[in-house]
Each structure stands twice: as structure tokens, then as C-alpha cells.
């Protein structure tokens with residue numbers, strides 16, 4: 542089981558594509574009157590401008606489904622919700638129908654996973670009685686189906702007004718998961734005052750608490766507003782990979798067979814990439830692999846993989862008996878995972894340019910990522926991590 546770095550890169554690319562292809566689709570129904578800011582919210586939270594991709598496909602009389610090929614998210618929009626009682630009643634019935642069909646179908650990709658009920662803070666003095674009635678009756682009907690409902694208070698500025706509205710809605714004791722005030726986009730009043738966007742990271746965090754495990758990677762993949770949530774999920778993926786593969790009872794691996802650690806590490810890197818939802822190309826992966834393995838081009842055999850990986854983790858590098866214990870394999874894998882998360886973080890923040898990863902400077906940068914994880918030593922200024 543020897544490898545060439547370009548083969549590892551190819552397998553990693555394949556694993557990334559497969560992971561993304563196999564992601565469960567997250568299905569969200571968005572309810573709210575015209576102009577409250579549903580489209581703005583959707584386009585601000587997710588990586589793809591779904592709400593601009595046209596009118597979508599009608600799935601019922603008053604609901605349309607918006608999605609994009611290769612993107613594991615579907616939004617069910619409810620245009621015309623403001624058109625009065627009859628329309629609102631049919632939206633309610635059609636939402637319940639979709640929920641029930643989803644449950645009956647037993648296909649998680651088709652099930653409805655949550656509802657965003659949007660209320661505009663800006664245009665409301667109080668909580669509209671017809672909306673309150675709708676929510677009461679809907680949550681009553683949803684008691685058996687238990688789809689999480691999030692009340693999103695849109696255009697939540699001034700913040701004080703949003704908080705007041707939040708208390709008003711909470712006081713109604715509706716059977717909903719959470720009331721979340723947000724401002725999806727900065728709001729410009731005049732040159733002197735700009736209200737800054739807020740709350741979208743909270744929306745992702747509370748959704749993360751309610752959604753089942755099989756949707757957690759998807760949620761992080763599609764959202765673009767919370768680096769913290771992505772990192773947290775990616776760290777869970779590292780821990781899971783390490784526990785599954787190198788946990789207790791893992792038989793020590795002879796140095797010569799250290800290549801057998803690589804498939805687990807490839808899967809882990811693919812999962813982290815999917816969680817970040819970034820386009821990672823071959824050159825980035827090649828830089829990562831060759832700095833981890835200290836080689837490029839030549840075939841790497843188990844023994845060189847072992848010695849080079851161990852170098853990444855100074856504390857773990859006591860080479861005794863020609864074997865790597867489960868604990869050491871776990872440490873090395875954790876260091877790889879954490880370094881890769883750091884790389885993804887810098888790409889997400891845009892503080893890493895493609896040319897930063899090339900040549901000698903690139904190699905040093907990659908090594909710094911590992912070393913930083915390995916021993917948290919001081920690094921030269923230009924390697925300082927961005928918090």
C-alpha cells in the first residue's frame with residue numbers, strides 16, 4: 542500500500558466529489574408576507590443566490606420549490622401569503638400536506654426539515670393578529686409532526702424595536718423552536734448611520750441544535766454566515782474520524798504499513814471540505830499533501846509516511862519499536878485535520894490567495910499550518926493566524 546502524492550490528491554478529489562454528491566438535501570419552507578425580506582434573507586444566508594434563480598417550480602397551488610443542481614438545499618417559497626385569509630388558509634393546508642407527504646415517503650431528502658416564519662420588524666408596531674392566529678393554528682396541527690418552526694424577525698432595526706418585538710412574540714408562548722431577530726443586510730439610513738447586519742449566525746446555530754445529525758454537514762455546507770459553526774462541525778468530523786479509526790483497541794501499525802492510515806485521513810479531509818463548501822482545487826491539495834508527507838512526485842512508502850507524519854507532531858514523535866500506536870495515529874490525524882481546518886478558514890475569510898500556496902512561500906505556509914497545530918509555537922508575523 543504505497544502511494545504517490547498525486548494519487549492521494551486524486552483520491553481526495555474523488556472523495557470530496559462523492560461526499561458532496563451524497564449529501565442529504567435540506568428542505569426549508571419559508572412563510573411570510575410580501576416584502577418582509579424572505580428573498581434577501583435566503584440570499585444572505587446561503588452560498589448560492591437561490592432566491593434569484595427565477596420563480597421556481599410550483600409544487601402546490603401556492604408553494605414553489607427553488608433549488609439549484611448540485612446544491613443540497615431546497616427552499617419552498619410561499620408567494621402571496623399576504624393576500625388574505627383564504628390564501629393563508631391554503632398555504633397552511635399545503636404546508637401540512639408537504640410535511641405529511643415528506644414523513645410518509647421516508648426519504649430524508651424529500652422531508653420538510655424546518656419552517657422559517659418571517660415577520661418584518663420595520664413595518665410592524667405589534668404582532669399582527671392574523672399572523673398570530675395562523676401560527677397558533679399551524680403549530681397546533683404540527684404538534685404531531687414536530688417540524689421545527691423558527692420565527693425570524695426580519696429587517697430587525699433599530700435593534701431595540703426588534704428586541705421588543707421578540708419579547709412580544711415570545712410572550713405568546715407558541716410552540717416554536719426559537720424567535721430570532723435578524724438584519725440580513727446592512728441598512729443604510731444616511732451617510733451618518735448604517736445599521737450593521739446581525740443575527741444570521743444565531744439562526745444557523747439554533748438550526749444546528751434542532752436538525753438531525755444527517756443534516757449537519759449539509760447545513761454547514763450551504764450556509765455562508767457562520768465560520769464558527771463550520772469550524773465546530775469540522776472539529777466534530779476530526780474527532781469522529783480519529784475515534785472511529787484509531788480509537789481504543791486499535792492495533793499498533795508497523796512503520797512499513799503506515800500508508801494504511803491514509804484512507805481515513807482522505808475521508809476526513811473530504812468531510813471538512815464539504816462542511817466548508819469551498820472549491821478546493823488540485824494544486825491546493827497537492828501543496829497540503831506534499832508538505833504533510835515532505836515529498837512531491839516520488840512514491841511514498843509506509844516508512845516515509847510514518848516518519849514525516851510523526852515530524853508534524855513533535856510530542857508524538859518518539860519512535861519506539863518500529864510501530865505507531867493507535868494514540869499516535871490519532872494525534873497525527875488530529876494535527877492534519879486541524880491544519881486543514883485552518884487552511885479552510887483562511888480561504889473562507891479570503892485571507893489566503895492561491896499564489897500564497899505556491900513555491901517556497903507556499904510550502905512554508907503549509908508547514909506553518911501544521912506546526913501551529915502541532916506545538917502552538919510562535920511563528921513569524923506573516924504566519925500569524927487570523928482569529
Ligand SMILES: Nc1nc2c(ncn2[C@@H]2O[C@H](COP(=O)(O)OP(=O)(O)OP(=O)(O)O)[C@@H](O)[C@H]2O)c(=O)[nH]1
Pocket residue numbers: 573574575576577578579580581582620621695696697723724725726727728729
Ligand atoms: N438593508 C436591508 N434591506 C432589506 C433587508 N431585508 C429586506 N430588505 C429590503 O426589503 C425589500 C423587500 O425584500 P425582499 O427580500 O424582496 O422581500 P420578500 O419577502 O422576498 O418579498 P416577496 O418576494 O415580494 O414576497 C427589498 O428592497 C430589500 O432590499 C435587510 O435585512 N436589510
Ligand SMILES: [Mg+2]
Pocket residue numbers: 579580581592
Ligand atoms: Mg421574494
